[in-house]
Amino acid sequence: xxxxxxxxxxxxxxxxxxxxxxxxxxxxxxxxxxxxxxxxxxxxxxxxxxxxxxxxxxxxxxxxxxxxxxxxxxxxxxxxxxxxxxxxxxxxxxxxxxxxxxxxxxxxxxxxxxxxxxxxxxxxxxxxxxx
Numbered sequence: 243x244x245x246x247x248x249x250x251x252x253x254x255x256x257x258x259x260x261x262x263x264x265x266x267x268x269x270x271x272x273x274x275x276x277x278x279x280x281x282x283x284x285x286x287x288x289x290x291x292x293x294x295x296x297x298x299x300x301x302x303x304x305x306x307x308x309x310x311x312x313x314x315x316x317x318x319x320x321x322x323x324x325x326x327x328x329x330x331x332x333x334x335x336x337x338x339x340x341x342x343x344x345x346x347x348x349x350x351x352x353x354x355x356x357x358x359x360x361x362x363x364x365x366x367x368x369x370x371x372x373x
Contacts, residue, residue, distance in 0.1 A: 281352055 251259070288295050316324055 281355065 318324060
């Protein structure tokens with residue numbers, strides 16, 4: 243094997259250099275994993291600021307309740323029967339489905355990781371598990 247000029251390091255020094263670079267990569271990956279753990283960050287934020295989170299949840303709930311309590315327009319046909327506006331019902335159902343799909347796509351990874359952790363902690367097979 244031919245040596246390149248400028249490569250005067252001994253094999254021991256090269257191994258030590260490789261080991262240091264591996265340690266740096268492992269440390270950096272650990273830091274990245276720590277920074278990207280959003281579930282942990284959310285949990286810690288809730289634990290540190292429980293009153294704020296509960297207050298925000300109450301405010302959102304109150305806002306939703308007040309929005310639902312607004313007077314609604316009622317459409318009546320010539321016979322005096324209630325008629326729903328077809329374009330409005332399509333809009334409402336489409337918006338509702340869009341919000342549900344977005345919500346499920348955001349919640350699904352958290353639920354799956356939670357279940358995976360629970361199953362991993364349990365350590366038993368699925369058929370032998372007792373609830």
